[in-house]
Amino acid sequence: MSYLDRLRTAKYTSPSGSEFAFKFNDLKRSSSKKAAVHELPQQDDPSVQDLGNTAVRFAIEAFFSGENYDQVADSFWDALAEKGPGVLQHPRWGDLSVLPLTYAQSEGFVDGMRQARFEIEFVRVGEIAYPTTIVQTEASIEDSLDTAGEATGEAFGAQFDPESAADTAAAKDTIGDSLAAFSENISGIIAENEKLSEEIKRLTAEIENTLDTLILDPIVMAQSYVHLFRTPGRMATSITKKIDGYGAMLKNLLGYTAPGSKPQA
Structure with missing residues (x-):
């Protein structure tokens, strides 16, 4: 069983429940350390306080193609704009509760016709700090x-x-x-x-x-x-x-x- 066999279908489920399976090219995830670095006089080594990790971000280049790509792509755009976190069925890194931070749609009418491309950056969200029904x-x-x-x-x-x-x-x-x-x-x-x-x-x-x-x-x-x-x-x-x-x-x-x-x- 190779890594290709372990890849899953990429799918995004919006907060309202709309599901969109999409094709993809590149996958990327990133994070970094949160730290307070204190450099004392006359000391070469700093005092570093580990304050945890920053949010994990997932960058995906997704696309839709076919005769009716435009309708699916426009519906997907509206789904990304919905309020609240959705669920990303990531091809590599599991099912994630995410919020689409940035997203851009592009279409070509000379090269790459009959398809819409999306560059999306999702951020993984943790537990909701307060119930959505709270006053x-x-x-x-x-x-x-x-x-x-x-x-x-x-x-x-x-x-x-x-x-x-x-x-x-x-x-x-x-x-x-x-x-x-x-x-x-x-x-x-x-x-x-x-x-x-x-x-x-x-x-x-x-x-x-x-x-x-x-x-x-x-x-x-x-x-x-x-x-x-x-x-x-x-x-x-x-x-x-x-x-x-x-x-x-x-x-x-x-x-x-x-x-x-x-x-x-």
Whole structure:
């Protein structure tokens, strides 16, 4: 059995359920690492923080041919434009939940007549963070919380600059307290989701284990906090618990109490 025998029919199923089998020429997939690279003075080797991988993208050159290629191609174009993710039955890499990011259609009337070519870039999507039937107001609040968390983290990075050994020690205590407060307030969510629990524990431990390096570069530290901030927002969570978690961390870091957060005992 050769690799040709293992190739599957290429097919795209739109969010509405319309199915299109297509021919293809070239297949490509790409991704990269997300990393924070910190280069310390007088050191040749950088400190690199692995923040995961970027989204996997699949580039496909698809085409339709035949007497009625134009009608099929136009329907396929409309399917790509539908809102929400579809399913790509990839010839090589399995059935994928994807969103068509970019797509271009071309037709030739001298060379390559009676066919339409599409250059498409799909991005693989993970779990839907919020049910599609969720109240829009709740989704807006979630987005606002993530934005606020990111902005606060960046502001913290700009302001945080210990000037002495005593300042550094105090800062490390503050950071430790903030991580503990965040973990405590988010514990209700952690208990309900094993995957989320492991991810938050991993990120928290990563900050604690690299604190001596991070404390020398407030911007990199802020990036680490932003990543930790946004982790609960990637899954369906209780807004009240999320507000409490953010509020506790902000209070410890900046002496700021987020509107709507519960006072800590």
